[in-house]
Amino acid sequence: MMKHKFNSKLIQDEQIENLYNMAKSVAIPKVINEQMSSGGVGAAILTKQGNIYTGVCIDTDCSLGMCAERNALSTMITNGEYDVEMIIAVTKVGKVIPPCGACREFMWQLKNSRDIKVVLDNEETVVNLEDLMPFPY
Template sequence: MSVTAQELETLSIKAIDAKATAYCPYSKFRVGACILTKSGEFITGANVENASYPVGTCAERVAFGTAVVAGHKEFKALAVATDISPPASPCGMCRQFIREFTSLDFPVYMYDGEGKHKVMTMNELLPESFGPGQLK
């Protein structure tokens, strides 16, 4: 399931724009995310911090949670955008969360503050991962 050039452009724009909705008064580290569903919908998320730091939620988990409760369970790609260079990759917790809903060849596009990107698969981000298949 490949991503078209138009889908990638929309995915990147929406992830970059989602940074503006981040609630990050403590770290000032804005993160935006956008998921492309198999049905062609784009669902965004942004990080939401909390004064009790571990309680905050990463942009990737916000986007996937929103998508899943809306009934989506199949996805084509994810874009994550930050203001730093090189681009930041999803944290370990997010990698495991994403893995629940994706295949090992699922692409994750990571954008820096200048709009440049790097792409990695879930297998590259979380090798030897534990996923739903281990519980069947």
């Protein structure tokens, strides 16, 4: 069966692939010092305006680091955008991982958050954020 370029599934697959590649490209582990490292996970966000923002996790010995998703979301907010279309997080070895509870709650506070598409795994399982938040704050 031939896929047409206006097929929404095909468009979503292309978006996921692009976001995956962007997230994986920044997931490059770096040791900052003996108490801090970054880049074990990379994240990419597609906004409703069509822009992509990336971020990496920052891990610290004292637990004051930041997940890659919240890092990317912070960059998006810094650039004056608040409306997320889709988000993905990828480990340094290319495994797609779902957002943690803190990242889910952070996204929930954003504009139109119920409809944020979240890529959960390498099989390109996508759910709306509201499906991951049965009892939000």
